[in-house]
Structure formats: structure tokens, C-alpha cells
Amino acid sequence: MTAHTGTTGSPTGPVTPPPAAAPGRPDDRSPRGAGDGGSRTSRGRGTARAREGRAAWILAIPFCLLFLAFTAWPVVQSLFMSITDTRARDLRKPFSVNIIGFDNFTKALSDPIFRKAAANTAYFVLVGVPLTLVLALAAALALDKGITRFRAIFRLGFYMPVITSIVAVAVVWRFLLQDPGGLINTVLGWVGISGPNWLGDPDWSMPALIIMAAWRNFGTAMIIFLAGLQAVPAELHEAAAIDGANAWKRFRHVTLPLLRPTMLFVMVTTSIGYLQVFEEPFVMTKGGPLNSTMTVSYYTYQQFGFGNYGLASAMSYLIFVVIAIVTAIQFRLLRERT
Amino acid sequence: MSVDTAPRRVAKPRSGMVGSSQGGKWWLYVILTVALVAVVAPFVWMVLGSFKGEGELRQVPPTWLPESASLDNYTQLFDKLSFGQFFTNSIVVAVVVTIGNLVFCSMLGYALAMLDFKGKRFIFVAVMTTLMIPGVVTFVPLFVLVANAGLIDSLPGLFLPFLVSPFGVFLMRQFILGLPKDLLDAGRVDGAGELRIFWKIILPLCGPALATLGILTFLGSWNNFLWPLVVAQSEDRYTLPVALALYSTGQNSTNYGLLLAGATVVIVPILVVFLIFQKRFIEGIATTGLK
Structure with a gap:
């Protein structure tokens, strides 16, 4: 503890020189290895550096090994698998597979069910992302500027669906969506609407999943919007109000431009998540009825289940490519005007 | 909605935002509460339903509170x-x-x-x-x-x-x-x-x-x-x-x-x-x- 004060410049030790004396030891200013005390020779500093490197690697090794085995290797392996005809029975003899080039990719792209799944996924993303974002932004605006009391309770309640298990949620929602007798159609009945057979009707199954996904995910986006809204200074709003801007104009011309980075972030993360939509159809509809809720991720999983590992890998890379493209486009569109 | 709020802040539509942001707008509380109920209702219904018997769960229209609450589902x-x-x-x-x-x-x-x-x-x-x-x-x-x-x-x-x-x-x-x-x-x-x-x-x-x-x-x-x-x-x-x-x-x-x-x-x-x-x-x- 004695030498401590010298380096940190803390004024506690009366014997040590004040912070101003620090420049007197020029090696204290050097970026690395300075902490070993000025008395060391340059050779001593070299070993300190080596020691630092060694320590860093000791700290890094456990992560790196696990990461190599369970993330990096599978990524590479998946790329290799996608150009082979690997099937489940090849598991034990990995050298018996044949390299078939891009056959898996062309096979996937010409498969009518895969195309249907791609269209369904697009539907889910194009409707689901705006719906989720609008709900989230509305809730965030209301909680940020509209009300002053009970904020925490509303925030907590809106966030609750996010933390719950999709499997458990599905049990409840399948029940709520029942026709007849489900809670949702009962409530719709009160206002004179006869609700559809949500999960049994190919036209309504996807909307049902989209509503459920929006319900489950808008809380995350809301929290991030709330954080973004903190950065919008109240004075700007007041100034605009004095200038005669109404609430909508203030939102449009003050809040929205300042929220653009947050918007980009939320949109990108939500889109990435929704492009991979898998759990909702898996637990709610198994892709049915009539493949109306078959998504690309779910179809990929099915191919994996059938043992078509090569084909499934190719499909997963197609998803990855689409995600990369969509993300790039969103960055372009939203960044341009900032 | 806006018609209802008009009398509360007559004469000062311009500074309305500043004024109302202090107390909050009552209709926002109403909307938010309805939304909160809609978001949380599935959970409430789930917990209540877990104490119900099979017959009651199949009832049309559905019930909220269990008619005869039991822990049978949990013991099973x-x-x-x-x-x-x-x-x-x-x-x-x-x-x-x-x-x-x-x-x-x-x-x-x-x-x-x-x-x-x-x-x-x-x-x-x-x-x-x-x-x-x-x-x-x-x-x-x-x-x-x-x-x-x-x-x-x-x-x-x-x-x-x-x-x-x-x-x-x-x-x-x-x-x-x-x-x-x-x-x-x-x-x-x-x-x-x-x-x-x-x-x-x-x-x-x-x-x-x-x-x-x-x-x-x-x-x-x-x-x-x-x-x-x-x-x-x-x-x-x-x-x-x-x-x-x-x-x-x-x-x-x-x-x-x-x-x-x-x-x-x-x-x-x-x-x-x-x-x-x-x-x-x-x-x-x-x-x-x-x-």
C-alpha cells in the first residue's frame, strides 16, 4: 500500500511527493509496463510485458477453447456441410460425404415449400417489425412525456412478456386464440365482432402469430426507446411549443430526428430476430395449417429433423445472407440523413 | 378524446404540452391501463386457470376466477x-x-x-x-x-x-x-x-x-x-x-x-x-x- 500513493497521485501519504512530481519519472507516462516501478531496467520492462501477455493469454484461453469448439468450428463446419450431401447416417463416418457444390442451395431455392416459407417469413417481418416498433414507440412516448405517475408499474407490466418462456406463453395463447370459447374471441364478441378461427384458418394463422410476437417483443424495443428519449432535451420541446408547434409536429420534427440512431438500432435488432422466426410457429402451429405459418428457420429445422444436414446448413446460410443484406440496407436508409 | 380534454386546458393550447406534462393526461392513463390489462391478462388468466378443473376450463364462455380452486393440477x-x-x-x-x-x-x-x-x-x-x-x-x-x-x-x-x-x-x-x-x-x-x-x-x-x-x-x-x-x-x-x-x-x-x-x-x-x-x-x- 505504500507505493500505491505515488502512482495514483492520491494525497493521503504525506511522505510521497505530490502528483505534480509524477512527470519527474518519465517512464510512468509510457503506455505499458510502467507500473512495475521506475527502478526496473529496460530488460525488466521487457519481462513485465511478457508477463502481461502471459497473464492475458491465461485469462483468454478458457474462453477461446470453448469458443473454438462450440462456435467458431460449427460456423466453419456448417459452411462446409452446405456444399456436401451430408445426411444423418454420415455422422459416424465424416469422410464418406461427397462435395456437391451449390446443389443444396439451388435445391432449396427451387423447393416450393421453401419459397412459401420465404414468403411467409417476409410477411412476418414486414408486418411484425412495424407493428412491434409502433407499439413500442407509442408506449415509450406515453411513459416518457405523457404521464408522471405509475411509470414503473406500466414499464414493468409491458416488459413482462419479454422474459417469459415461449413454450409457456404458447400454452396460454393457444387457449386464448381458441374458436369458439377462447378469451380473445369472447372479448371480440362483446363489441359485436365474430372473431376468426385464428389458428385453424390459413388466412388468420400468420396474423395470430404476428400479434403474439408483437405482444411478446415490444417491451424490449420500448425500453430501448425510453433510453433514447432521455437524450431528447425537454428545452427543445418547450421552445417548439412556444413557437406554436403542436404535439404531432413536435414529435415529427424534434423527437423523431433525435431518435434516429435508436430507431436504427431497434429496427435492426428486431428485424434480425424476426427474420429468424422459429419458436412461434414451432410451438403454436407446427407450420400449419397448409404451410401458412411455415417459416424459413422452421423449415430448416424440419430438414435437420429429416436428417438432411447438408440441405439444412445451406438453408441456414441463406438466412444469414438475407439477414446481412437487410441489415446493410437498413443502415444505409437510416444513416444517410443523419 | 381531445374533445373531452378541451375544457381542462382552455385558453392555452400552446403551452398545453408543458403544462400537461407535469400532471399527465388522464386519458393517457386510461389507454395505458387498458393496454396494461391486455398485456398482463394472459398471465393472470394462466395462473387462475391452473387452479381450475378440466370441466371449468372447457366452459363457454370462459370464467375468470376458479369456481372451485384446487391444487390437483400441481400435485399431478x-x-x-x-x-x-x-x-x-x-x-x-x-x-x-x-x-x-x-x-x-x-x-x-x-x-x-x-x-x-x-x-x-x-x-x-x-x-x-x-x-x-x-x-x-x-x-x-x-x-x-x-x-x-x-x-x-x-x-x-x-x-x-x-x-x-x-x-x-x-x-x-x-x-x-x-x-x-x-x-x-x-x-x-x-x-x-x-x-x-x-x-x-x-x-x-x-x-x-x-x-x-x-x-x-x-x-x-x-x-x-x-x-x-x-x-x-x-x-x-x-x-x-x-x-x-x-x-x-x-x-x-x-x-x-x-x-x-x-x-x-x-x-x-x-x-x-x-x-x-x-x-x-x-x-x-x-x-x-x-x-
Whole structure:
């Protein structure tokens, strides 16, 4: 503890020189290895550096090994698998597979069910992302500027669906969506609407999943919007109000431009998540009825289940490519005007 | 709606926003309350339904409060379907995964943020790149790997692939970057070894980041369902979501009371954890932007 004060410049030790004396030891200013005390020779500093490197690697090794085995290797392996005809029975003899080039990719792209799944996924993303974002932004605006009391309770309640298990949620929602007798159609009945057979009707199954996904995910986006809204200074709003801007104009011309980075972030993360939509159809509809809720991720999983590992890998890379493209486009569109 | 509010702030439509933002608008409370009820209703209905009998659950129109509340569903769940075992599996996997992430991710996060070493940049770029790769890409090879290692249907097979996460490293590195570097020099002057500095000086300061990472990891593991679904093949390896998913599509798929009780058992523990840590949790979400 004695030498401590010298380096940190803390004024506690009366014997040590004040912070101003620090420049007197020029090696204290050097970026690395300075902490070993000025008395060391340059050779001593070299070993300190080596020691630092060694320590860093000791700290890094456990992560790196696990990461190599369970993330990096599978990524590479998946790329290799996608150009082979690997099937489940090849598991034990990995050298018996044949390299078939891009056959898996062309096979996937010409498969009518895969195309249907791609269209369904697009539907889910194009409707689901705006719906989720609008709900989230509305809730965030209301909680940020509209009300002053009970904020925490509303925030907590809106966030609750996010933390719950999709499997458990599905049990409840399948029940709520029942026709007849489900809670949702009962409530719709009160206002004179006869609700559809949500999960049994190919036209309504996807909307049902989209509503459920929006319900489950808008809380995350809301929290991030709330954080973004903190950065919008109240004075700007007041100034605009004095200038005669109404609430909508203030939102449009003050809040929205300042929220653009947050918007980009939320949109990108939500889109990435929704492009991979898998759990909702898996637990709610198994892709049915009539493949109306078959998504690309779910179809990929099915191919994996059938043992078509090569084909499934190719499909997963197609998803990855689409995600990369969509993300790039969103960055372009939203960044341009900032 | 706006017609109703007009008399409350007559004569000053321009400064209305400023004035009303102090007290809040009553109709906003109404809308928000309706929305809150709509969002929370499924949970309330689930918990209430788990105490109902089969007959009452099939009633049209549905009831809210159970006519004759009973714990039958729960006793059946734990006696007949060994949900106690599934619960234990879920806890064990989630705790091991959480500890693994806290330890390994903070170690590398510290090395990346504060230390200088060969290969640092390479590791960082590699880890960050995989952050963007969707889980479905690694799924098949991961399964092949775990199968070849003979870990299918074992607890290690359930947790080993998740012991580290690129996201965890990112989170810890960003946090540790914000700590003063003087701490290191101070520790070195004191003669503390590099690892000791990490353990004794840096880690105790990482409380907020560790809490965020811990909660997010535990939650993710508890709710994780696709991986355990394919790896856990015998009943005594099931985690709660796996058991619930299989029962809700299998032989018990029409036993609604049982399923609602199962759903409650999956959701309520995590809700309790969430309510205890919610402040830190929401701060974490806001700063990291990930769930």
C-alpha cells in the first residue's frame, strides 16, 4: 500500500511527493509496463510485458477453447456441410460425404415449400417489425412525456412478456386464440365482432402469430426507446411549443430526428430476430395449417429433423445472407440523413 | 378524446404540452391501463386457470376466477409427471451456464480491455463477427459435434455449448474499458500478480456489468428450448420448457389444467427473479440493447 500513493497521485501519504512530481519519472507516462516501478531496467520492462501477455493469454484461453469448439468450428463446419450431401447416417463416418457444390442451395431455392416459407417469413417481418416498433414507440412516448405517475408499474407490466418462456406463453395463447370459447374471441364478441378461427384458418394463422410476437417483443424495443428519449432535451420541446408547434409536429420534427440512431438500432435488432422466426410457429402451429405459418428457420429445422444436414446448413446460410443484406440496407436508409 | 380534454386546458393550447406534462393526461392513463390489462391478462388468466378443473376450463364462455380452486393440477404435475426433476435440471443448467459466462467472459473481457498481448485484435474481431451469425447456422454442426462426443442426453451436453457467449465478452469489455487504468498500475506497484489484479481489484468493481450479464444469461438459459429439445432425449434429462413443449403437443395436449399449471411453473420463478432485480435488469437492457 505504500507505493500505491505515488502512482495514483492520491494525497493521503504525506511522505510521497505530490502528483505534480509524477512527470519527474518519465517512464510512468509510457503506455505499458510502467507500473512495475521506475527502478526496473529496460530488460525488466521487457519481462513485465511478457508477463502481461502471459497473464492475458491465461485469462483468454478458457474462453477461446470453448469458443473454438462450440462456435467458431460449427460456423466453419456448417459452411462446409452446405456444399456436401451430408445426411444423418454420415455422422459416424465424416469422410464418406461427397462435395456437391451449390446443389443444396439451388435445391432449396427451387423447393416450393421453401419459397412459401420465404414468403411467409417476409410477411412476418414486414408486418411484425412495424407493428412491434409502433407499439413500442407509442408506449415509450406515453411513459416518457405523457404521464408522471405509475411509470414503473406500466414499464414493468409491458416488459413482462419479454422474459417469459415461449413454450409457456404458447400454452396460454393457444387457449386464448381458441374458436369458439377462447378469451380473445369472447372479448371480440362483446363489441359485436365474430372473431376468426385464428389458428385453424390459413388466412388468420400468420396474423395470430404476428400479434403474439408483437405482444411478446415490444417491451424490449420500448425500453430501448425510453433510453433514447432521455437524450431528447425537454428545452427543445418547450421552445417548439412556444413557437406554436403542436404535439404531432413536435414529435415529427424534434423527437423523431433525435431518435434516429435508436430507431436504427431497434429496427435492426428486431428485424434480425424476426427474420429468424422459429419458436412461434414451432410451438403454436407446427407450420400449419397448409404451410401458412411455415417459416424459413422452421423449415430448416424440419430438414435437420429429416436428417438432411447438408440441405439444412445451406438453408441456414441463406438466412444469414438475407439477414446481412437487410441489415446493410437498413443502415444505409437510416444513416444517410443523419 | 381531445374533445373531452378541451375544457381542462382552455385558453392555452400552446403551452398545453408543458403544462400537461407535469400532471399527465388522464386519458393517457386510461389507454395505458387498458393496454396494461391486455398485456398482463394472459398471465393472470394462466395462473387462475391452473387452479381450475378440466370441466371449468372447457366452459363457454370462459370464467375468470376458479369456481372451485384446487391444487390437483400441481400435485399431478409433480407426482405423476416428475416436474420436480425437470425443475432441478433447468436450475442446474441455468446456474452452470451463468457461472461459466460470468467467469470466462469477464476474464477475456478484462484481457481485451486492459492488457496488451499478441493476437488480441484477432480474438476481438473473431468474437464480434460471430455475434452477428444467427444461431440456426451453428445448430446442425453443433449437434453433430455433441453427438460425436457422446454427450447427447447428458447434462454436459445441455450446458457445455453455452458456457461462453460473444455477447458476454462484448458487455464485459465495454464495461471494463470504462474503469480507470491507474488501477492496474497501482496493483502492479503493490507487487500484485496480473491475475491477482484481475481477481482482487478489477472484478469487485464489475458488479453492475456482472449483474446484467448474470440475469440475462440465466434468463436465456431458463427459457432456452430448442437445444435441450434435441439433446435431452430421456425424461430425466428434460428441462422445464422441453417437458412442457412435449406434453403440450403429446398425450397430455388436451389436459389444459395440467398444461396451464406447467406453464405457471415455468414462468413464475423467472417472474420472481425479474421483480427482485427489475431495476438493474431494465438498466441493462437499455444500455446493452439486448435481451
